[in-house]
Amino acid sequence: MDDALTDFLAAKNNDTTQAHLPYLSQLVREFLSGGKRIRPLLCVTGWQAIGGGDDVEPMVQVAACLEMFHAFALIHDDVMDNSDTRRGRPTIHRTMAAHRALSRGPEEAEWFGVSAAVLLGDLTLTWSDELLHKAGLSPAQLEAALPLLAEMRTELMLGQYLDLHATGELTADVDATLNVYRYKTAKYTIERPLHIGAAIAGAGPQAMAAFTDYALPLGEAFQLRDDLLGVYGDPLITGKSRLDDLRAGKNTALTALALSGADSGQTAQLRRLLGDPLLDEEGADTVRGIFEATRARDGVERMIDDRREQALNALARAPFTADAVAALEQITRMAIVRDS
Amino acid sequence: MDDALTDFLAAKNNDTTQAHLPYLSQLVREFLSGGKRIRPLLCVTGWQAIGGGDDVEPMVQVAACLEMFHAFALIHDDVMDNSDTRRGRPTIHRTMAAHRALSRGPEEAEWFGVSAAVLLGDLTLTWSDELLHKAGLSPAQLEAALPLLAEMRTELMLGQYLDLHATGELTADVDATLNVYRYKTAKYTIERPLHIGAAIAGAGPQAMAAFTDYALPLGEAFQLRDDLLGVYGDPLITGKSRLDDLRAGKNTALTALALSGADSGQTAQLRRLLGDPLLDEEGADTVRGIFEATRARDGVERMIDDRREQALNALARAPFTADAVAALEQITRMAIVRDS
Structure with a gap:
């Protein structure tokens, strides 16, 4: 499943029509690397429990969709909880605020971090849908x-x-x-x-x-x-x-x-x-x-x-x-x- | 299309398993009542322009899906822009903060408004998907x-x-x-x-x-x-x-x-x-x-x-x-x- 996520994000990374997409997809890639993958594991196990069959590939994509959805949930959750760290690293809103603080004052950078994390969460939710639609179900x-x-x-x-x-x-x-x-x-x-x-x-x-x-x-x-x-x-x-x-x-x-x-x-x-x-x-x-x-x-x-x-x-x-x-x-x- | 949105939200409103759902769906209903409906109109017109046919009902649902998506976009946009008013009324995060301020201090109420509006935006995005899935395409x-x-x-x-x-x-x-x-x-x-x-x-x-x-x-x-x-x-x-x-x-x-x-x-x-x-x-x-x-x-x-x-x-x-x-x-x- 990690390959499915990596491939999906690499395609976003290579999309040169959007100036900020490589930065944003890289942030999501790093964020995803720390997960416990419990939902994907359960999804595939639920499928196996019913005798799902040999072609596991669509299920891998569905599992990736759940993991991407979870990234969305955590990114927004951390904003709402005003958390500093997640998975051993600064939360997305803190990371984006720190990036912004290189050029702006701290208060503006903090609000930018919150806003940008809300947006990046929205984007991962859409990406989660995309993974499902392309799963080949x-x-x-x-x-x-x-x-x-x-x-x-x-x-x-x-x-x-x-x-x-x-x-x-x-x-x-x-x-x-x-x-x-x-x-x-x-x-x-x-x-x-x-x-x-x-x-x-x-x-x-x-x-x-x-x-x-x-x-x-x-x-x-x-x-x-x-x-x-x-x-x-x-x-x-x-x-x-x-x-x-x-x-x-x-x-x-x-x-x-x-x-x-x-x-x-x-x-x-x-x-x-x-x-x-x-x-x-x-x-x-x-x-x-x-x-x-x-x-x-x-x-x-x-x-x-x-x-x-x-x-x-x-x-x-x-x-x-x-x-x-x-x-x-x-x-x-x-x-x-x-x-x- | 307004009927499609009203019916959808009324069903949420009647879901008694979730204590807060009537309040949240009512907020969305009021918010939706102010829109210009330009995207739904264009969506149906795009369908007609290609000779879409007689059965307009699925298109009405798709149009409702777009309008619900737009509600999501505006709710989050107003949070990011820190706006006070939208469609002649307080923005969702201000409304929810004001509701909260009846029982809490102003700073806590303000952050609650932001968090709750992020969540309500997420919910309307999911509802937008639901409208599409139930459109009968x-x-x-x-x-x-x-x-x-x-x-x-x-x-x-x-x-x-x-x-x-x-x-x-x-x-x-x-x-x-x-x-x-x-x-x-x-x-x-x-x-x-x-x-x-x-x-x-x-x-x-x-x-x-x-x-x-x-x-x-x-x-x-x-x-x-x-x-x-x-x-x-x-x-x-x-x-x-x-x-x-x-x-x-x-x-x-x-x-x-x-x-x-x-x-x-x-x-x-x-x-x-x-x-x-x-x-x-x-x-x-x-x-x-x-x-x-x-x-x-x-x-x-x-x-x-x-x-x-x-x-x-x-x-x-x-x-x-x-x-x-x-x-x-x-x-x-x-x-x-x-x-x-």
Whole structure:
């Protein structure tokens, strides 16, 4: 799949009618090089699980379409979260601002970075469509995939909106945060990629439901692991600052559990520190201490364990090919036991 | 076509699985109610020009897809330009910020507005795709339309990027500004909508070239008229402030002509006033005075006349149905002689 992306971007790079296209496609190429490729992997596995057949080439293009879509989602997400780093490098808006700052003042450069990243995100979304249109799917396959892709996009965006809407207003409601996870991660990262691959292979409703039973608990576990990595991970390995989520005051299951278990002193401290854009490592340590003291960290680990079990049980019952079940078991481990 | 958009958004509005969807779809509905519908009109006319046939219903859906795409483009454009008003109302990011400000501080509300408008733009882009997928086109028609839609999107985004890149650095190079107009307006607003309609009707390369010959001069004239309206128009009729373009320091053919004809005193004044975010009506009057004194305003009017003539000549030679030629003549007048 990396070749499909590289070839696609190289063609953009060689388009000499547009002065800025080589710079923009190079930025996307570098950005794409850091991904975990979990959605492409799931898409191809979903196709294999239904006995997709020998001609894997169109699926590779569809997988590339999902990875390009994910680049779009991350570029815009980083703008909205005002994040500095992603995949171990400066985010796109910071990179483009820095490029601009060579010739302009810092404030103008910063706004240029935001605007240019919004545009580059829009462009990658269009490129994602182009990859799909050129994938060589049959009309029936395209017709099966398109509504699912539209669902995936809408669910992600509404999940992001839920998330954005809740940011800055800390909640102790664990179920509400899990609802955001369902849309923003479980459906987007796990269920829909599987569904899209399976639909292209001609899956019926029963198989689609089996994917859902597996995907939703796994996706929630994946996001719960992400939350822990955002606070406890090694920035050198995750490629993300350990302060971003805390400074943004993101509602996570971790913060919700901590708030629901905190005494009044701890609650006051959490409300003061979470969402403070100037939070430093010392403040972050205090927050981490409260996460431990309220057993929120343990609670999230237990939630992950429960969901892993649910996902594996669903897999044991699913009408998938043996190869695909083995692959999905491995993906389950990768998604849940990881350090980046 | 308005019915197609209204029905589509009403279905989103009734989707009770997503708490925020009614609010978001209502915002889009209000936003869409103010448009001039020039792209949908051109798309259907392009289809008729090739003798598209009796079943106009799929074309209405495709036209709705273009109008929804345009909503996406404007919502993001207004974020990038930091504009206050659009179509006589507050821009989407201002509206969403104001909604948020009821419960939060002004700075947080402002950033929420920007983020939420980026997301709502992304959502309308996805909805635009959905309208196309549900249009009921045949596989062959879809295959003809998709590459042109992708071209249209890419051209617009690269045109926007050119524009963004040039903002804040005033140029006296009229040709460079016309190059931006070609991508950002002439191809996007005129040529591609015609091409998409025509391709769905099965147009051959000769007819496609004839559309291009008509569309590019008309599109440049359309944008040149827009520039004049941005500086001289009546805000109550255009729905846009007469200060936004000047404050943003937008490079227009008007500013380029003025700079290329200005003496050193006028040049210094233009460089001081254009791009000043606090420019007031008095400063704007000074700028307008220089546009008159350097005959830049007259020059733009002459450029519009030249292009109208080119477009009408191209139309006279084009292999289109007589009805379509008459409609395109009328569209030419509407696009060039207008006050909003």
